[in-house]
Amino acid sequence: MVRIRLCEESLVKPILEGEIRCPCHLYTGEEAIATGVCAALSERDYIFGTHRSHGHYLAKGGGMRELIAEIYGKEKGCSRGRGGSMHITDPERGILGAAPIVAGTISLAVGSALASKIRKENRVAVSFFGDGAVGEGVLYESLNFAALRKLPIIFVCENNLYSTHMPIRDCRPESNIFKIGKPFCILSYRVDGNDVLRVYEVSRKAVDLCRKGQGPVFIECMTYRLRGHVGPDDNIQGTHTDIRPPEEVSKWRKRDPVKKFESFLIKNSILEKEDLEKISQEAKKEVEDALAFAKKSPYPKEGELARYVFKD
Amino acid sequence: MMESDESVFLIGQGVKSPWYVGNTTRGLLEKFGSERVIDTPVSENAITGVAVGAAIAGMRPIIVHPRMDFMLYAFDPIINEAANWHYMCGGRSHVPVVIWGIINRGGEQAAQHSQALQAMFAHVPGLKVVMPSNPHDAKGLLISAVYDDNPVIYIDDRWLYNFEEKVPEDIYFTPIGKGKIVKEGKDVTIVATSYMTIEAMKATQKLSKEGIEVELIDLRSLKPIDKDLIFESVKKTGRLIIADAAWKTCGISAEIAALVVENVFEYLKAPIKRVTLPDIPAPASRVLERVYYPNESDIMQAVREVIENAL
Numbered sequence: 001m002v003r004i005r006l007c008e009e010s011l012v013k014p015i016l017e018g019e020i021r022c023p024c025h026l027y028t029g030e031e032a033i034a035t036g037v038c039a040a041l042s043e044r045d046y047i048f049g050t051h052r053s054h055g056h057y058l059a060k061g062g063g064m065r066e067l068i069a070e071i072y073g074k075e076k077g078c079s080r081g082r083g084g085s086m087h088i089t090d091p092e093r094g095i096l097g098a099a100p101i102v103a104g105t106i107s108l109a110v111g112s113a114l115a116s117k118i119r120k121e122n123r124v125a126v127s128f129f130g131d132g133a134v135g136e137g138v139l140y141e142s143l144n145f146a147a148l149r150k151l152p153i154i155f156v157c158e159n160n161l162y163s164t165h166m167p168i169r170d171c172r173p174e175s176n177i178f179k180i181g182k183p184f185c186i187l188s189y190r191v192d193g194n195d196v197l198r199v200y201e202v203s204r205k206a207v208d209l210c211r212k213g214q215g216p217v218f219i220e221c222m223t224y225r226l227r228g229h230v231g232p233d234d235n236i237q238g239t240h241t242d243i244r245p246p247e248e249v250s251k252w253r254k255r256d257p258v259k260k261f262e263s264f265l266i267k268n269s270i271l272e273k274e275d276l277e278k279i280s281q282e283a284k285k286e287v288e289d290a291l292a293f294a295k296k297s298p299y300p301k302e303g304e305l306a307r308y309v310f311k312d
Numbered sequence: 313m314m315e316s317d318e319s320v321f322l323i324g325q326g327v328k329s330p331w332y333v334g335n336t337t338r339g340l341l342e343k344f345g346s347e348r349v350i351d352t353p354v355s356e357n358a359i360t361g362v363a364v365g366a367a368i369a370g371m372r373p374i375i376v377h378p379r380m381d382f383m384l385y386a387f388d389p390i391i392n393e394a395a396n397w398h399y400m401c402g403g404r405s406h407v408p409v410v411i412w413g414i415i416n417r418g419g420e421q422a423a424q425h426s427q428a429l430q431a432m433f434a435h436v437p438g439l440k441v442v443m444p445s446n447p448h449d450a451k452g453l454l455i456s457a458v459y460d461d462n463p464v465i466y467i468d469d470r471w472l473y474n475f476e477e478k479v480p481e482d483i484y485f486t487p488i489g490k491g492k493i494v495k496e497g498k499d500v501t502i503v504a505t506s507y508m509t510i511e512a513m514k515a516t517q518k519l520s521k522e523g524i525e526v527e528l529i530d531l532r533s534l535k536p537i538d539k540d541l542i543f544e545s546v547k548k549t550g551r552l553i554i555a556d557a558a559w560k561t562c563g564i565s566a567e568i569a570a571l572v573v574e575n576v577f578e579y580l581k582a583p584i585k586r587v588t589l590p591d592i593p594a595p596a597s598r599v600l601e602r603v604y605y606p607n608e609s610d611i612m613q614a615v616r617e618v619i620e621n622a623l
Contacts, residue, residue, distance in 0.1 A: 046369060080402025087400040096368050097401060101392050107358040108393060111365020111373075118321060118347055118371065138388070141358030148353070308403040309437050311461040 001031040001196060001258050003283045004055045007064055010287045011071065012232040022071055022084040025100075027055035029194075029226030032257035033158050034059035036199025037126060037219075040207045041094070046112040046125040048105040049098035051086045052158075052225075056128055061093040064290040074297035081300045082308060094123075103129060103136035106155070110142045113153035113215075124210045125153045132163030134177055140184075143218070147184040152210035154203070155181075155218045158193060164229045165243055181218035193221030194257040197264070224252035313458055313483065314344050317372065320458060321348040323363055324376035324412075325356075360386035360411065364394045364463070367409035372458050380413035380467065381427045394463040395438035409464075410457045415506070416470040417594060418601060426594035428558040430505070433465045434535040434567070440464040440488055441534040445509035447477040449532055452486025460488060469507045469557075491538035493545070497525035500551040500615050503542055503568055505531045508555035508587070508606070515611040524619060534564050542568065543576045550581035551618045555611055560588040582618040587611050 008028045014020040027034065030052075038047070038059035049056040057067055062078065070077025071085045078088050086100045096112055099105050109127035116123035133139055134157065146153050157177050161168050168175055181188030187209065191198045199221060206217035226249075228234040234242030265271040313320045322340065327349055341349045352359045356377065363375035377383045383390070394407045417426035434441045440462055444450040450468060457464035494509065495516055504512040509530040516526040527545050531537070546552050552572055554565040565586040572584060587606045595604055 048365070077402070079400060079404060082402040083400040089401045089404050091405045096365075096405065097397070099393060099400075101388055104361075104388055104393055105365075107361025107389060108365030108368060110358070111362035111367070112369035114362055115366040115369035115371045118366075119318070138355075138357045138361065141353075141355035142361070144353065145355060145358055145362065149350075308399045310440075311398050311403065311406040 001035045001261065002279055003064070003286060004031045004034065004058050005258050006280075006283045006287045007058060007067070007290070008054060008227070010291055011068075012227075015231055020071055022073060023230045024054075024071060024085045025052040025230050026225070026227040026232070027052055029252070029256070030158055030160065030223045031055055032196035032199050032261070033156065033193045033221045033223060034128075036196045037154070037156055037203045039200050040203035041124065041126065043093055045123050045207075046094045046096050046109065046116070047128065048096055048109040048112070048125070049088075049128045050102075050105065050130060050133075051098070051100035052130070053088060053098035053128065054085070056098070057088045057090065057095055060090075060095050062088065062090040062095050064286055065293040066090070068290045068294040069297045072294040072297070073299065074294060075300045076293075076297045080308070103133040103139050105129075106133065106139055106142045110146045110151060110153055113146065113151040114149065117149070117151055122211055123152065124207050124215075126156055127153060128156050128158060130163070131157060131159040131161065131168055131171070131177060132166075133157070134180065135163070135171055140180070143181065143184045143186060143216070146216040147186050150213060150215060152213070152215045154206045154210060155186075155216060157218070157220045158223055159220055160223050160225045162229070162244065165241065178218060178220035186216050186218050188218040188220070190220040190222065193223035194255045194260060196257060196261050223257075224255070226253065226256070313455060314340070314348060316483070319371045320374070321350065321371060322374050322376065323350040323352060323359060324378070325352055325354060326378045327351050327376060356382050356385035357388065361389035361393065363409050363411070364389045364407055367394075367407045367463075368397065368405055372408050372410075374410040374412055374458060376412045376414070378414050379416045379425055380429055381424050383411070383413050383429065390433070390439070390463070390465075391436050395436045397438075398462065399438060406461045407463045408458075408461045410454070410466050411463065412466045412468075414468055414470055418471065418605065420596045420598055420601065421594075422596040423593035428467075428589070430465070430467055430534055431558055431563045431567075434564055438463065439535065441467065442488055442532060443467045443506040443534060444486075444532060445472065445504070445506050445530050447475060448479050449486050449492075449530075451479050452484050453488065453532065455483055456485045456488050459485070464488070467506065471507050472510070475510075486532070489533050489536040489538060491532050491541045492530045493541070494528040494530050495526065497527035497549065499525045499549055500553060500618060501527045501529065501542070501545040501549045502553045502555060502611065502615070503529045503531055504555040505534065505564065506557065508557050511606070511608045512555050512611055515608040515615065518608070519612060519615055524615060526615065537568070537571070539571055539575070542572065546572055546576050547579045550579050552580070552584045553587060553611060553614045553618065554584065555587040555606070557589055557606060559591050560586060561591050563588055585614040585618055587614050
């Protein structure tokens with residue numbers, strides 16, 4: 001979680017200074033979900049993500065150097081500078097891909113679960129999506145088909161209460177998203193998405209069920225993004241485009257998942273303050289190294305614009 | 313293919329019903345079971361996405377849309393996801409999926425049971441598009457499509473399903489990107505797609521009796537397109553008719569005309585003519601259908617016009 005937090009926060013300054021131009025949908029505030037879910041997965045399990053997938057990528061084992069280089073549009077980025085922040089991937093670590101078409105990767109994730117089932121490989125697939133995606137019809141088609149074929153897939157809805165600027169109550173009459181699993185006979189849970197242990201616990205259960213052939217599972221994780229929908233702040237240049245009430249934002253800041261877990265560890269004497277300092281320092285070093293790597297890396301060659309349209 | 317390669321599977325509506333796919337999949341379900349011959353509920357968007365995702369995860373799926381019209385529900389997984397995927401990921405993963413659309417029209421089925429959408433897909437970078445016109449190529453192109461590591465839109469036409477031909481029993485590949493000269497000639501080139509190849513063949517035989525020798529090209533592959541074959545033929549004959557049973561505006565016929573003008577303009581002896589559907593939705597009433605769908609007479613008429621109308 002610390003690695004994700006420090007990585008995302010390190011992008012703020014370059015974005016504000018125009019050094020990073022690619023739109024970045026920062027994961028700050030939602031770290032517990034990616035961390036908790038991916039901790040329950042093995043490297044060979046599959047994940048598919050969204051426009052806000054830096055956290056998923058790092059939690060699943062993707063390289064931070066390759067992530068930041070990709071955001072900088074460099075050839076050594078994980079997608080060779082062709083995809084940017086919204087199309088990050090590391091197939092060897094099961095990070096099959098991410099895409100910003102809302103709900104666009106959900107059916108793809110179901111397909112990867114189907115592939116695993118046909119090959120009898122016992123892999124689990126996870127589809128990450130937000131509360132906004134719950135407006136898309138393809139989600140329901142995917143839930144239906146996954147349930148019909150009992151596929152090993154976990155649908156993880158990161159409910160941060162806003163679909164860009166639309167509060168959830170303006171998007172649907174029923175705010176309890178986890179209930180959408182019921183009509184499809186899918187086992188559904190809702191958890192505090194800022195409590196990494198709870199997320200981990202329910203994910204372990206879900207993974208276990210999927211491996212036993214009792215999937216799919218639906219998990220709604222309640223959370224809040226502490227940065228803008230895109231970029232560091234929705235209120236750019238004196239605008240007031242972040243319509244979220246300031247009291248609400250500060251309420252959720254007090255529930256910061258990283259701080260929450262840190263106090264849990266201290267309170268229960270699992271770690272000392274020095275240990276947390278050490279972890280933070282290591283993560284800081286990794287982030288600095290990754291940023292330096294990205295900045296020094298070469299850009300793709302202009303003459304290679306047409307490369308990768310087809311696989312030969 | 314399903315026998316020798318376990319990564320190949322078939323998914324889509326009606327795969328177990330001849331009502332949807334004719335006799336194409338007869339016996340497959342019994343042989344390979346419902347794990348690899350998957351009949352689905354009516355969810356074109358998600359099911360196509362499932363095929364795309366399975367391909368990203370290493371399978372070689374064939375997703376069938378018994379009517380091409382319904383493929384429009386699946387534009388997101390086909391275009392936003394599959395077509396772009398290899399490029400967006402810097403080549404880190406690829407999508408070896410075959411998206412099989414059946415043009416299923418006539419019989420007063422009207423506008424939403426009739427559409428031929430090849431041009432829409434040919435427009436998109438990252439997709440390959442093939443249209444066989446005979447049983448031999450239907451098998452060979454499907455095999456090539458399945459073993460191509462890129463998303464291939466495989467389009468056949470229900471009007472071709474009555475044609476029978478003996479084809480080799482073993483696996484063979486008809487190359488994607490290569491058209492075929494069905495008949496050589498010196499007076500005029502006809503480039504035809506899918507069902508129009510049959511109509512063009514009839515026209516060709518009749519025109520021969522009038523002393524006009526047609527060089528007939530069955531295009532087979534719309535993307536990548538066999539430019540060299542077309543250019544060589546136009547250099548020889550100087551006259552070009554394009555016969556494609558899809559709407560005229562922005563159809564594949566327009567693309568071929570542009571390519572010819574760009575590359576072998578000096579060889580043209582007459583304007584290029586296109587024999588296509590008019591820019592009209594398909595009507596139901598049989599009287600209207602008769603004038604709607606182009607046939608051998610329209611092709612013969614176009615040929616006569618370019619022969620008489622020298623530049």
